[in-house]
Amino acid sequence: MITKLLIANRGEIACRIIRTARAMGIATVAVYSDADAKALHVRSADEAVHIGPSPAAESYLVGAKIIAAAKETGADAIHPGYGFLSENAGFAQAVIDAGLIWVGPKPASIRAMGLKDAAKQLMRSAGVPVTPGYDGSDQSVERLTAEAEAIGYPVLIKAVAGGGGKGMRKVDAPADFEAAxxxxxxxxxxSFSNDEVLLEKWITSPRHIEVQVFGDSHGNVVHLFERDCSLQRRHQKVIEEAPAPGMDEATREAICAAAVRAAKAVDYEGAGTIEFIADASEGLRADRIFFMEMNTRLQVEHPVTEEITGVDLVEWQLRVASGEAIPLKQEELSINGHAIEARLYAEDPAKGFLPSTGRLEHLKFGDLERVETGVEEGGVISPFYDPMIAKLVSHGDTREQAIDDLKYALATTEVWPVRTNAGFVVRAIDDEDFRDAALDTGFIERKGDKLVPLTEPDEAAWKVAAMLSTDRCNEAPLAGFRLNAPKRNTVAISSLDDMRVIDLDQAWSDTLRVVLEDGDLYSTDSGDAPVMTGAVIGETAVVFNEGSAFEFALTARGTGHQHAHDGDIIAPMPGKVIAVDVSEGQAVTAGQRLMVLEAMKMEHALTAPFDGTVTGLSVSAGSQVQVEALLCVVEPSE
Structure with a gap:
């Protein structure tokens, strides 16, 4: 068995591997760049080695530095995680040549699946269904144009060495082909120093289905069922789930058997994923699911497979790399419940998903048993690496339960001031089509702005912010209970270009459920109303409404005079009276404007709390007043 493992990666996958290695009694070594000197994975490992500047090309992608770090620390194995050098056959061979254990497939297997055209040809010969298209060596414009005509439009052009959506174009008509x-x-x-392409028939209603496979050095290969990764944005996966909804047993048996044949065709060892594209226009059918590519590594979305099978795939990787056989036979593997994973990215959906970087001043994940992350509160999201903050993984007896649990966890996740896609994902998984499993890879693009969360706080968020901005949070009443405090118990708060004065008593009364947990306010109305959480962070109150964050500044608070009653009109903040609409002795009705106060370049109307008569009018237009100044009194009608 491996005794000391170096993880040639960073972030959440490094932390994930460290966790399993520690449970197995294996010592761990982390590597880090300048940007990651204080990162969670560095402090989680038993040892850590600095390998260079922040850019990955000068640190995490320099194989010689990583192998040197392993030698320096006495590690006997290297786990590449995913990304970086994980599918680099040259690096894998260099690790083996250095006398170290490579926790991954053989270099030859990586090479066999590294180019999409060669992989398709190999799969075709192994009896694995492949997408109709052209993957020949003749790369002339004339030949490719002719092949596109033969396939029939629309067609998909794909770089043979591509990945992550790069080097990929859909072409709808012959006139557009050459430019595309x-x-x-x-x-x-x-991107890949290789401009060769292949052509594929464009699949209508495409679903991205992949099968987890595992092989060992004893000739055994098993599958651990399928995942659905159809919800993607610009070819990047956002939500993954297992098993694939709508997959019947006959189709599952066919696609998983094809995946096993694919793995055996390259004498595969370790964890791998066979990716398929399914034409789901008539549901999932075995004769409409085609091989797309193989990922010769652990996948980002591997937790959903672990959740439904009860298998620790990293443990299997370490055991198989140490020469052991796969711990379970195919007949011993089964599906238990449903799991969904959401990738929480540091990006702003309201601004075209621009990356959001900076210090995580406040970080609190929603309540789930499994959250995979490589950051913590006080850490930094840097511009050098993938912007994923965490993976939130739910598991339930049913898909509906898994969706509900994940939605609630995302809605109550708090990240500030870095922006995230939490609100966007909440809307995606709560969409009627997602809940009905009406999925395809165009889901997010088709839904468009419907999935982009609120950009301005709603009325409920204003009320929660007002409660956060005062020490009254510690006096949260029971549902529906109205405090017997003076009516003019108010707070002035501002957000963006808006400022309001909120009646705290009314805010408490309108909020059906308010709980203070660990210093943070939690609020939700009944039924389908949004779930909100909030916290005071520095000098501001931040309300998290269904995953979206809104910042509020406390301006001033007024509690009324010692002998105030409900008819006292009190200045909620310092300011200037710019208009007085009533005179002393005038009869007024509830809600009628009495005067206008200007403060912070904003106007705030003060209104009558009930029907009555104005008495004790003490100000006029132009008067400067202080907070809590008594402006006038409205005596209630008999």
């Missing part, structure tokens, strides 16, 4: 081909080849050359 040139663009695709330029991008492929820049």
């Amino acid at each position: 081909l040139e663009s695709c080849k330029r991008e492929a050359k820049a």
Whole structure:
């Protein structure tokens, strides 16, 4: 068995691997760049080695530095995680040549699946269904144009060395083909130093289905069922789930058997994923599911497979790399319940998903048994690496339960001031089509702005912010209970370009459920109303409404005079009276404007609390007043 493991990666996957290694009694070594000197994975490992500057090309992608770190610390194995060097056959071979254990497939297997055209040809010969198309060596414009015509439009151009959606173009008509081909080849050359492409028939209603496979050095290969990764944005996965909704047993048996054949065709060892594209226009059918590519590594979404099978895939990786056989036979594996994973990214959906970087001044994940992360409160989201903050993973007896649990966890996740896609994902998984499993890879693009969360706080958020901005949080009443405090118990708060004076008593009364937990306010109305949480962070109150964050500044608070009663009109903040609409002795009705107070370049109307008569009017237009000044009194009608 491996005794000391170096993890050639960072962030949440490094922390994930460290957790399993520690449970197995294996010592761990982390590597880190300048940007990651104080990162969670560095402090979680038993040892850590600095490997260079912040850019990945000068640190995490330099294989020689990583192998040197393993030698320096006496590690006997290297786990690459995913991304970076995980599918680099040259690095895998260098690790083996250095006398170290490579926790991954054989370099030859990585090479066999590294180029999409060669992989398709290999899969075709192994009896694995492949997408109709062209993957030949003739890369001339004339040949590719002719093949596209033969396939029939729309067609998909794909870089043979591509990944992550790069070097990929959909072409709808012959007139657009040559320009799309040139663009695709330029991008492929820049990204992968290889501008060769293949062509595929464009699949209508495409679903991204993948099968987890595992092989060992004793000739055994098993599958651990399928995952659905159809919810993607710009070809990047956002939500993954297992098993695939709508998959019947006959189709599952066919696609999983094909995946096992694919793995055996390359003499596969370790964890891998066979990715398929399904034409789901008539549901999931075995004759409409085609091989797309193989990922020769652990996948980001591997937790959903672990949740439904009860298997620790990292433990299996370490055991198989140490020469052991796969711990379970195929007949011993089964599906238990349903699991969904959401990727929490540091990005702003309201601004075109621009990355959001900076210090995590406040970080609190919603209540789930499994949250995979490589950051913590006080940590930094840097511009150098993938912007994923965490993976939130739910598991339930049913898909509906898993959706509900994940939605609630995302809605109550608090990240500030870094912006996240939490609100966006809440809307996606709560969408009627998602709940009905009406899925395809165009789901997010088709829904468009419907999934983008609120950009301004709603009325309930204003009330929660007002409660957060005062020490009254510690006096949270029972549901529906109205405090017997003076009516003019108010707080002035501002957000964006808006400022309001909130009646705290009314806010408490209108909020059906308010709980203070660990210094944070939690509020939710009954039924389908939004779930909100909030916290005072520094000098501001931040309300998290269904995953979206809104910042409020406390301006001033007024509690009324010692002998105040409900008819006292009190200045909620310092300011200038710019208009007085009533005179002393005048009869007024509830809600009628009495005067206007200007403060912080904003106007606030003061209104009559009930029907009555104005008495004791003490100000006029132009008067400067202080907070809690008594402006006038409205005596209630008999």
